[in-house]
Amino acid sequence: MLSSALRQCSQYLNKMVPEVVFVLGAPGSGKGTQCSFISKEYDFVHLSAGDLLREERQRPGSEYGEMIEEKIRNGEIVPVEVTCSLLHKAMQNSGKTRFLIDGFPRNKDNLDGWNRVMSDKTKLLFVLFFECSPDICTERCLGRGAAGSGRSDDNLESLQKRFNTYLNDTLPIINHYDEQSLVRRINAEVNPQKVFEDVKTAFNNIGLKRIAN
Numbered sequence: 001m002l003s004s005a006l007r008q009c010s011q012y013l014n015k016m017v018p019e020v021v022f023v024l025g026a027p028g029s030g031k032g033t034q035c036s037f038i039s040k041e042y043d044f045v046h047l048s049a050g051d052l053l054r055e056e057r058q059r060p061g062s063e064y065g066e067m068i069e070e071k072i073r074n075g076e077i078v079p080v081e082v083t084c085s086l087l088h089k090a091m092q093n094s095g096k097t098r099f100l101i102d103g104f105p106r107n108k109d110n111l112d113g114w115n116r117v118m119s120d121k122t123k124l125l126f127v128l129f130f131e132c133s134p135d136i137c138t139e140r141c142l143g144r145g146a147a148g149s150g151r152s153d154d155n156l157e158s159l160q161k162r163f164n165t166y167l168n169d170t171l172p173i174i175n176h177y178d179e180q181s182l183v184r185r186i187n188a189e190v191n192p193q194k195v196f197e198d199v200k201t202a203f204n205n206i207g208l209k210r211i212a213n
Ligand SMILES: Nc1ncnc2c1ncn2[C@@H]1O[C@H](COP(=O)(O)OP(=O)(O)O)[C@@H](O)[C@H]1O
Pocket: 025, 026, 027, 028, 029, 030, 031, 032, 033, 034, 140, 141, 143, 144, 188, 189, 190, 191, 192, 193, 195
């Protein structure tokens, strides 16, 4: 009797642990596009680390605004204390328990910072990895800039730096999760709907249900 009550209680508490999917891939590989599809079909809140940093950069009185702008323009990674605290706040404010964390963790500082503060408070379900060639990604980011993204880093000079950071700092993080069999590789070179078919398989395979319409 008591053990069954305890089991139910523990199952309930387990359900309260926020569940996280990290979404990684080169700049322009389609992370944001796919996260917006996923959040419409599954009960996940989309948190883009880049968007949160851009918002913080614009926030009047932010002590980090200039530093964030400089890092973004140079394709460098903002210190994890700043990014992790923005993510943590956004998770708390959402009142939800399932999160797509888009564009994070991008380097060892990010990974260590997350592990220090967040990993024992959350459950990492898997890492979605969008594979896409640098040429295609560059074309997409330049297209996004030409279409009026207003981003100070959608230009060739910043893109070269962003790709260097991706190859040197982010790929090792993806490899780290790959060694734990947590990475779901997705071919991101096909059209967005086809990419999403593969993405859905990753979610369906762990039994995540689509939101009923
Ligand atoms: N599968 C795709 N095929 C062609 N263009 C795409 C695809 N996915 C996204 N895009 C476009 O490429 C640009 C970058 O996509 P985005 O989702 O913002 O990438 P990321 O978040 O990885 O930087 C956007 O203009 C988007 O509309």
